[in-house]
Amino acid sequence: MQNDPQKLLKKHQNLIHSENKKVVSHVQRATGDWILNTVMIEGCEVPFKYKRQKPYKSLVGRRVNLTYYPHTETVAGLAFETMKVVRIKVS
Numbered sequence: 001m002q003n004d005p006q007k008l009l010k011k012h013q014n015l016i017h018s019e020n021k022k023v024v025s026h027v028q029r030a031t032g033d034w035i036l037n038t039v040m041i042e043g044c045e046v047p048f049k050y051k052r053q054k055p056y057k058s059l060v061g062r063r064v065n066l067t068y069y070p071h072t073e074t075v076a077g078l079a080f081e082t083m084k085v086v087r088i089k090v091s
Contacts, residue, residue, distance in 0.1 A: 014069045016083075020091050021066060023059040039064075039088070050085035063091040 018041075025040035034051040039059060041048060048068060067087035073080045 015067055015086065016069060017065070017067045019065045020063050023062050023064055026059040028055055039085075041066075046081050046083055048083040048085050048088075050088060059090070065089045065091055 021044075022042040023039050024042050025038075027038045028035050030036075031051075034053060035055050037050050037052060037056065039048045039050075048066060049071075065088070066083075066085055068083040068085045071082050071084040073082050
């Protein structure tokens with residue numbers, strides 16, 4: 001994975017980069033061999049989701065930099081907007 005968000009943004013036009021965002025909720029749950037992380041950001045009602053192979057320390061109250069793109073998930077026939085995180089880093 002690349003460390004420079006600017007390179008990612010130039011390569012993929014749909015990506016969005018946000019810096020210094022406060023995490024208000026962080027939930028982790030196992031899905032097969034992966035850990036699905038869901039993060040809620042202060043002032044935003046849409047969940048930010050990403051996968052890791054191992055559990056991660058809680059990010060609640062921390063400030064993070066995120067690189068993500070909008071994504072729509074369908075659950076039981078209903079569409080839900082989420083943000084798919086491609087890079088997250090503690091500020």
